[in-house]
Amino acid sequence: MKKFVLLALALMLILPQFAATTEANDKKIKAGFIYVGPVGDAGWTYAHDQGRKAMEALPFVGPSTYIESVPEGAESARVITGLVRKGHNLVFTTSFGYMDATLDVAKRNKDVIFMHCSGYKSAENVGNYFGRMYEPRYLSGIVAGKMTKSDILGYVAAFPIPEVIRGINAFTLGVQSVNPKAQVRVVWTQTWFDPGIERDAADSLLDVGADVLAMHQDAPATLQAAEARGAYVIGYNSDMRSFAPNAFLTAPVWNWGPLYSKIAQEVKDGTWKSEAIWAGMEQELVQLAPLNDKVPAEVKRLVEEKTAAIKSGELHPFAGPIKDQNGEVQVAAGSVAADGDLLGMNYFVEGVQGTIPK
Amino acid sequence: MLEILLDATVRAGTPILFATLGAIINERAGIINLGIEGLMLIGALAGFAATQASGSLLIGVLAAFVAALLAGSIHAFITVPLRGNQIVSGLALTMFGIGITALFGRSMVGLTISGFERVAIPGLSQLPIIGKAFFNQDLLIYFSFLLVVAIGFFFYRTRWGLALRTVGENPAAADTCGVPVTLARFLAVTIGSGIVGIGGAYLSLATTPMWIENMTAGRGWIAVALVIFASWSSYRALAGAYLFGGITAMQLRFQAMGTTVSVHILQMMPYFFTILVLVISTIRLQKGSSQQPENLGQPYDREDRK
Secondary structure (H helix, E strand, O other): OHHHHHHHHHHHHHHHHHHHHHHHHOOOEOEEEEOOOOHHHOOHHHHHHHHHHHHHOOOOEOOOEEEOOOOOOOOHHHHHHHHHHOOOOEEEEOOHHHHHHHHHHHHHOOOOEEEEEOOOOOEOOEEEEEEOOHHHHHHHHHHHHHHOOOOEEEEEEOOOOHHHHHHHHHHHHHHHHHOOOOEEEEEEOOOOOOHHHHHHHHHHHHHOOOOEEEEEOOOOHHHHHHHHHOOEEEOOEOOOHHHOOOOEEEOEEEOOHHHHHHHHHHHHHOOOOOOEEEEOOOOOOEEEOOOOOOOOHHHHHHHHHHHHHHHHOOOOOOEOOEEEOOOOEEEOOOOEOOHHHHHOOOOOEOOEEOOOOO | OHHHHHHHHHHHHHHHHHHHHHHHHHHHOOOOOOOHHHHHHHHHHHHHHHHHHHOOHHHHHHHHHHHHHHHHHHHHHHHOOOOOOHHHHHHHHHHHHHHHHHHHHHHHOOOOOOOOOOEEOOOHHHOOOHHHHHHEEOHHHHHHHHHHHHHHHHHHHOHHHHHHHHHHHOHHHHHHOOOOHHHHHHHHHHHHHHHHHHHHHHHHHHHOOOOOOOOOOOHHHHHHHHHHHOOOOHHHHHHHHHHHHHHHHHHHHHHHOOOOOOHHHHHHHHHHHHHHHHHHHHHHHHOOOOOOOOOOOOOOOHHHOO
16 A cells, blocks of 8 residues: 555656656747847847747747847856756857857757857757858949949958958959949958947048948947948948938848748757758848939849849859959859858958958 | 047047046045946936937936936945945946846837037137047037036135045045035035946947947946046046047058058057056056045045044
């Protein structure tokens, strides 16, 4: 009798666990997001949060959670673990510096699926994803090259890492495809986010005669500088035209919604598998924001043509021949830069004025 | 080129200048305030929100002053009558400022206002080299010039200024002379905090007329360091803020001009100068010629008088 009671008690302890696991299978997707900046940055993190909201609208996705301004590095592992403990079964970590922490937490939580943005490592339950931002950047270069009168373009750049260098090169190649005389001047701010410095960097480019600015920063300060001085500007991250209604030409923007929804669908269907996603305009992960009405119709048509060509794979911004600043051939005529070379890009193409800090 | 550089220097230095002036008023009364970064953010958000709602930049600046003054009164209350730890309270104020502005600023992100415009002073703005930089600026910059002189005048040419300096140097002596120490310290902390708030508002109303979370990006901490550089003088605060702003502006412009000087060397300059300045001020401190208020950081209790 005593044994029977003990067995019954033991069963009572174990059974709820079984109940919980069976329930988990048809439970809704509970997604968690780790952001590097505040959702109010009007840029990078804001764009991810828009994607999160789009995904949340799916019927089988439950309310999702986000944690903002999480410092990169080992510290972030604690925050990621926290999300897992609270029952999140799909976790997005949206900055490069979370890579190792994500893999670390994933190793100990095999039943949770992780997606890491902008890195290069993966595991059985960790996929990574990023976008070919250089495609719309090339297109924005075409617009800038057509709109400049001084043939000097300014580029406010954050850090000399391949992602930023690739963007500058793609922009310059776009500029030069329509305006071979034009030069792109680069100023490094060495910060992702400092509106004051960004504004000053933009002003310094306008001071040396640039009349169209582009930028790779998280705040829209460059746009305000261009607006105040009657120049044109290309935004980044999200459509920021409200900050510069007259100066804003267009912007290469992130559109995470479709990708996030697709991943959620795959997780629900059980078809998700770890892969490295590097999607472009074809998948609509990256886009060019609608052009300002000041852009002439013929330029608009040209951009539309090139957009179609990029989507169909007919046009690759990094198709040879491409020479670097020293005139050395980096991509031979007739070939296209390999993804590996693009991901590790550390040279400026011809037409860029500025140096890459080594 | 020099003209443009000077102009950029003044514009980059002004938010730091306001913050440094506010911090000097705090420390002259003997209270360390490490909440400068938080106060700047509170000023930046309050200034932007009020301008957004009212359409008036003047109301924005006033709101920034009042909001930072109120936030500063928390620090004042903890450190003056309660005699709490000034370092801890100040750090808490910075964290409080970062948090509360993130919370209440949510709805302000993406909104726009028309910021301060340049107003040329007839005649003076035509002067070669310095004309554009000093006499073709916005009203807040002119106000900062006035404030530098007014604070210098107040501390060294008025009885009240002398009393306040005494409160920072030797509160017991001031008390004996009938100076209301607690009230003087309380006012210095709150009004100083309000001026720090205007520095934050300069960022959200003039430099980049918008609100973004954490938009001060560490300028408050530079101001804390500049107080030592300025050896608690408003005139040297002006020099320090412009030196810092100038070096930043210069390195960006060297890059834009396409100089072949290494970007790393250029970007090292502001920090190199900061270290240099700290070395010089430490040497001066050891020689005993420091201007540091004698009683800085010490709570005052009449009962403890020796």
